[in-house]
Amino acid sequence: MRFLHIISLSLLPIIASAGKLSLQSARVVVSDTEGTILRNEPLSKTRLPSPALTLDSTDTLKFTVQILDDETGKPVQPHQTFLRFYDAQNDEEGIQPLRVSSTGKASFELNMAKPPASIPATPDESVPLRVSLIVGSFEYSPLSQPLFDLHLPVSRPSPKHPEEHTYAPLPEIQHTFRPEPKTPYVILSAIGTGLVLSPWVALIGLLGDVLLYGAIFGGITIAAGKSALGKVGQWRLAKA
Numbered sequence: 358m359r360f361l362h363i364i365s366l367s368l369l370p371i372i373a374s375a376g377k378l379s380l381q382s383a384r385v386v387v388s389d390t391e392g393t394i395l396r397n398e399p400l401s402k403t404r405l406p407s408p409a410l411t412l413d414s415t416d417t418l419k420f421t422v423q424i425l426d427d428e429t430g431k432p433v434q435p436h437q438t439f440l441r442f443y444d445a446q447n448d449e450e451g452i453q454p455l456r457v458s459s460t461g462k463a464s465f466e467l468n469m470a471k472p473p474a475s476i477p478a479t480p481d482e483s484v485p486l487r488v489s490l491i492v493g494s495f496e497y498s499p500l501s502q503p504l505f506d507l508h509l510p511v512s513r514p515s516p517k518h519p520e521e522h523t524y525a526p527l528p529e530i531q532h533t534f535r536p537e538p539k540t541p542y543v544i545l546s547a548i549g550t551g552l553v554l555s556p557w558v559a560l561i562g563l564l565g566d567v568l569l570y571g572a573i574f575g576g577i578t579i580a581a582g583k584s585a586l587g588k589v590g591q592w593r594l595a596k597a
Contacts, residue, residue: 378435378492378500379427383420385505390415400504409485409506418467420504424492425461432461437493440465442476442486442507449477469510478512 383400387410395416398406412418420440424433434457442451453475457463467476477486485506492500 376497377427378433378494378497379425380490380500380502381423381425383422383490383504385410386419387412388417388419389413390417402502405503406505409508411508412467412469412510414469414510416469418469418507419464420466421462421464422490423461424457424463426497432459433494433497434459434461435492435494435497437491438463439491440504441489441491443489444477444479444484444486446484447477447480451475451477472509476509479509480511482508482511 380400380402385396385398385400385406386394387396388394396406396410400406400422410418424435424438425431426433438455438457440453440455442453444450451474453465453473455463455465467473479486485508487503488505488507489501489503492502
């Protein structure tokens with residue numbers, strides 16, 4: 358805290374020595390599409406133009422001003438200069454940067470046929486925008502000067518993008534699941550089990566006969582094989 362206090366005290370001479378800015382030849386001109394001037398008024402530091410300025414959808418507003426050193430009267434080229442459009446009812450604002458020349462002169466043209474994006478939307482044309490000039494410079498104290506109140510036509514809705522529907526939320530996907538299989542009746546299960554096991558039961562019942570027939574046919578086959586082998590041996594001995 359003591360360190361911040363020391364810094365604050367050290368900055369006091371700088372703030373106290375900062376010069377002041379003043380506005381000269383501030384003027385606003387409103388014209389229609391044919392170039393006819395509808396309003397041409399100089400702007401005052403103490404009062405706003407009355408009645409408030411009103412623009413139609415095809416009108417053009419031009420604002421000009423020169424920024425000077427209040428003490429020497431020399432032109433100043435500030436580091437930052439803005440026009441602020443403020444909607445007090447909806448608490449919306451738009452900031453439009455201005456370019457200031459080396460002679461301290463700046464101008465801004467508002468063509469309602471192609472309004473800049475810095476102008477806030479106007480849902481109610483009866484509510485004016487409060488327009489003020491904000492100037493900032495390292496060598497001068499900041500300046501915020503109210504200029505005029507401005508009525509604009511109701512903003513038109515933004516045109517829809519041809520692919521806007523592709524970004525819209527889709528309806529919820531409804532999944533259809535197969536119904537759970539039902540458990541068959543006990544009687545049907547028993548019948549099915551019996552049909553499956555019946556061949557095996559019959560095979561087990563006939564297993565004794567199968568083994569008996571196998572033994573008989575096996576003995577006959579063995580005897581026939583031995584007889585054939587014996588005859589082949591005798592034939593080879595007789596031939597030798």
